[in-house]
Amino acid sequence: MKTTTSLLLILFLCFRLNAQEEKFRNFEIFWTAGFAEMNIEETPVNENGDYLNFFNTYPDGVDLITSKLGLSFDFLNNLSTEAIIILTDDLSPDNFDLSFYYNPSPKIGIGVGSMLYKNWITSAKDTYLQNQTDYHWTNGLARDFKIYDWGFYVTPTVRPFYSNTFKASIKFKVGLSSFSKLNSSYSFKRINSNERRVYTISTLRNFQPFINPSIQFRLKLFKIKSTSAGLICNSAFFYGKRSIDYQRSVQIWTSDNISTQQIKSDKHKYSRSEWDFGLYMTW
Numbered sequence: 392m393k394t395t396t397s398l399l400l401i402l403f404l405c406f407r408l409n410a411q412e413e414k415f416r417n418f419e420i421f422w423t424a425g426f427a428e429m430n431i432e433e434t435p436v437n438e439n440g441d442y443l444n445f446f447n448t449y450p451d452g453v454d455l456i457t458s459k460l461g462l463s464f465d466f467l468n469n470l471s472t473e474a475i476i477i478l479t480d481d482l483s484p485d486n487f488d489l490s491f492y493y494n495p496s497p498k499i500g501i502g503v504g505s506m507l508y509k510n511w512i513t514s515a516k517d518t519y520l521q522n523q524t525d526y527h528w529t530n531g532l533a534r535d536f537k538i539y540d541w542g543f544y545v546t547p548t549v550r551p552f553y554s555n556t557f558k559a560s561i562k563f564k565v566g567l568s569s570f571s572k573l574n575s576s577y578s579f580k581r582i583n584s585n586e587r588r589v590y591t592i593s594t595l596r597n598f599q600p601f602i603n604p605s606i607q608f609r610l611k612l613f614k615i616k617s618t619s620a621g622l623i624c625n626s627a628f629f630y631g632k633r634s635i636d637y638q639r640s641v642q643i644w645t646s647d648n649i650s651t652q653q654i655k656s657d658k659h660k661y662s663r664s665e666w667d668f669g670l671y672m673t674w
Contacts, residue, residue, distance in 0.1 A: 434656075442656070459478075526579040622671075
């Protein structure tokens with residue numbers, strides 16, 4: 392929520408600056424709806440557990456329904472910026488993509504940016520249940536965890552088509568991202584015994600490389616005075632080899648009997664494909 396508030400503040404300041412400074416120009420807003428498909432390689436199950444094996448995906452259906460609201464504008468001589476807020480199935484505006492570009496000509500540019508994407512982890516307790524057949528879980532109802540993928544990137548931009556009616560833009564983001572820290576615990580009781588075990592997990596930040604090519608098309612439908620409107624279509628593909636390392640503490644019966652170890656997970660092939668369509672307006 393702090394991230395969303397900061398982005399909204401940035402957008403508000405941009406509008407205020409536009410009212411006071413002529414150097415801010417070529418404003419555009421857009422809204423799109425679409426979907427995203429996740430593809431995460433599963434590694435063999437072991438006694439330690441691997442959180443990427445428990446990322447919530449739907450092999451027989453759509454993984455995420457998305458809605459995006461974006462604002463972009465030019466400023467100074469050759470600079471531009473774009474801010475995108477992304478909603479997923481739970482309608483929380485806690486995903487974003489914020490970038491700045493230097494455009495020496497209308498057809499080429501270079502940019503830097505930051506992005507944040509949410510993922511869900513489910514059924515992580517199953518690893519411990521599978522390896523402890525004489526215990527049962529005592530945490531209560533099943534719990535899902537949110538974990539965010541936060542990264543930074545640089546991206547060249549090419550616009551092979553840039554006419555008054557039709558525009559195409561290709562970006563190739565290259566960067567580093569890390570999953571946010573996650574703390575969770577799992578409590579178990581031995582069957583027909585008073586012995587209890589508590590596993591406390593604390594994940595570790597680990598920035599890893601990714602690539603994220605994308606393409607965007609704009610088709611202008613009409614113009615009224617200085618305002619134009621039309622259709623917009625986006626497609627993107629995110630790829631990296633990712634892992635989530637963590638520190639695990641095991642407490643048996645009392646807090647005096649605790650052992651702690653650091654778990655290093657295998658890397659997974661991790662990809663996300665996105666498509667969305669909608670409307671834009673420029674002035």
